[in-house]
Amino acid sequence: MSVRKPPNIDRGKHCLRTYATLRIYPQGISADEVTTALATQPTKIWRVLSGKPFDGWFLTTKGIVNSVDTTSHISYLLNLLEANTAFVELLLGAGSTVNIINFWHSDGQGGPGLNCDLIRRMARLGIEIDWNVYQQA
Numbered sequence: 001m002s003v004r005k006p007p008n009i010d011r012g013k014h015c016l017r018t019y020a021t022l023r024i025y026p027q028g029i030s031a032d033e034v035t036t037a038l039a040t041q042p043t044k045i046w047r048v049l050s051g052k053p054f055d056g057w058f059l060t061t062k063g064i065v066n067s068v069d070t071t072s073h074i075s076y077l078l079n080l081l082e083a084n085t086a087f088v089e090l091l092l093g094a095g096s097t098v099n100i101i102n103f104w105h106s107d108g109q110g111g112p113g114l115n116c117d118l119i120r121r122m123a124r125l126g127i128e129i130d131w132n133v134y135q136q137a
Helices: 031-038 070-082 085-093 116-125
Strands: 015-025 044-046 056-060 097-106 128-135
Touching: 015 070, 031 044, 031 056, 031 085, 070 085, 070 097, 070 116, 085 097
Parallel strands: 097 128
Antiparallel strands: 015 056, 015 097, 044 056
16 A cells, blocks of 8 residues: 655745744743753743743744744744753643744735644644734735
8 A cells, every 4th residue: 555645735835924932931930940941042031020920931933944834933943842852841740831822924815734743743742832823915
């Protein structure tokens, strides 16, 4: 029995711009400790002491990944998380939120998509994904 390979999907065909943001809302540790554990400087940090309702650690691919294919942005962030799986498990086990939110702006057609590999990778890590989708009128 032969396995047919699905056609290559151009996921960026109708996308004008896109980026992804890793959002970590840590419980029991500070956002600074997230920076140390991931050995990565965030794009932004929220602190309760600064008047935010909770601590937050954010890393965006905007200006880092040069692609209109959302999967490239998601993969970039998953690479960071997979290199730190034990820490991600620690965060989630402590009740922290770890997820990826995507910005996707199209020419009015199509929509973002995921391939099976990305879905598997996210499932192994136990993280969720969301989109903010904007279509040009």
